[in-house]
Amino acid sequence: MTKFFSLLADGIALGAVYALVALGFVVIFRATGVINFAQGGLVVFGAFLVYQAEQTWGLPFWVSALFAAVCVAAIGAAFEGLVLRRMIGQPIFAIILITIGLFLLVEPITTTIWHNPPGGIETPWGLSRVTIGDVKILQVNIATVVLGAIVMGGFFLLFQYTKVGVGMRATAVDQEAALAQGINVRRIFALSWAIAGVVAVVAGMMLAGGAGPAPGLSVSLAVIALRAFPAIILGGLDSPGGAVVGGLIIGVAEVMTKGYIPDLIPSLGPEFGDIVPYLIMLVILLVRPFGLFGTTEVRRV
């Protein structure tokens, strides 16, 4: 049972990270109808910027995090304004490809700037553990869940109770109608990318700090972030609540599989956990093509 609970803690922490990344996808998708493949790249870039500010410039952890969040939010908004703005009205496939192009840019740029940093990010909680009963839980996992909850809670408050949030929801329903009501749709687009940037930084920072079974600070964090795709498929592309639920389910399922499969079916190997999110996604898509909480797409003839 001890193993179960410690795996559960890992899984929930990883799930919180997935939920954050997935939230970034959903925010952009709702506002602009685009799936942003570059989200994984923003996660990596955010993590490295925190490293830069903290380790190279010697800033305190929270200041570094703030700095990275502002930078990545600006990068996201700038990319939207400079590149994607020109693509409005183009086929969805073309727009997805542009974000894939951005994703492709991140790896060579980060490896060129930072090479392979010897250390990682130093977090206030480090690698110390809390013991509850027999179960030892990494503090970073607890911090991830708490921080994730704060960021996501803040997002829901913004979304539900502020004027900007109403504007975002209106834009998601109908861009033209929102424009006609005097909502600045361009600003909503830019803001969506900025929010996606901020959640990406939080996710990247926690992954690089050791949340879940993560490899620490490296460009392969992008591959982990890609596994948030199954989370949004599970939750539904346009449902922020679904992103959170989907992220948690995928995170727990992945860690549990990694923990138990090597004992139960040794031939599958621990790597099986890496593809479990995609397998879950395939099954869900065959049963419910629009996810658990997504809006069913109406096809007009």
Place this chain on the structure above:
Amino acid sequence: MAGASRAMIRNYADDLRLFPTAAKRVSLVALIALYLLVPWLINDEWASVLALAGVVAIGAIGLNLLTGYTGQPSLGMAAFIGLGAFIAGYFGGGRIADGIGYEFNVFVYLFIALVAGGVVGFVIGLPALRLRGNYLVIVTLGLVFVALYVWQKWTTFTGGNEGSPMPIKADVSLGFWSIDFLKPTVLGKDLGPKQGLMYLAWGFVIVTALLVKNIVRTRPGRALQAVRDRDVAAEVVGVSLFRYKVGAFVISSAIATFAGVLYGLYLGYLTPDQTSLGLVLSIQFLAVIVVGGIGTIYGSILGAILIGALPKIIEQFVPDNWNLPVLGWPIVTNNAGATGFSKGALATIIYALLIIVFLVFEPRGLAGIWRRIQAYFKTWPFSY
């Protein structure tokens, strides 16, 4: 009269012609002559580049049928390329030294790859029937990772993490005449393996291009494009979505797997990991069709030559250490610890920028540029 007037399309039959103008027929003959001559004229390194470009062109034409003509974006190319390459290793005698696999003739395992690719494509195409656009991209993304896992675990077929050697000969014997494409002797002259592979690959580029061109310019092609433009409307006028969506997947996957065999022969040795068969490989194929021109076949070929040759061009023409003039910022370096892009990183950045720049400024790709040049001269001196 007939020759000149063909420059303008006047009726439907003209539009459907495979080679509508005398100029096109002449240039085709010139290109075939070039195909026969080039391996004699260039050195091994450039032959290797052109061989790779040919392999990429075949895969890109297949992907273009699916993505450009049928509107089904797919990130799954790497999975099919991997399947083809490991078929080459297993059935072509690459692993015969370890007592595994078979040693078939090159055309036999190319055929096995076609069939296997078609079958896998059919299985993938079935769920794709229910999914569109965004969802399809994500499912095919998942396919890349699942395939990579399968390659790493299915050791009998792929050699697992150690990888699989590829066939060292690709010989065809017709009794009275035989040739080994990896060590060809043509007219008494020995050519290198890359020249042979280049002959093989570009020969198949011609075959694939004609095949796909014939699909897209006839009834099935019109059906595919109807599905792309509005699938509900296509269904209403009697186009079977099942037949054409799944059909496009089957043909495209078969071609991709076929290209995978040649890719395996090109590489010589293949280890299944993120760098060799990961997402980036799939993205490169998408880059080829975007840069070349989505929905045109010669565009795929042009794109393949450009993208396939890019690493070599950088290798050859970019100096090892290069600083920005005036400011003196280091841009390129071959020193691992120093500031500046390595040449590999530079190639990736150029891929990425090509995708973005072409999509934003020239969505019809190189083919669009070429068409504009053509139009300029067709109506000369009254061009606008």
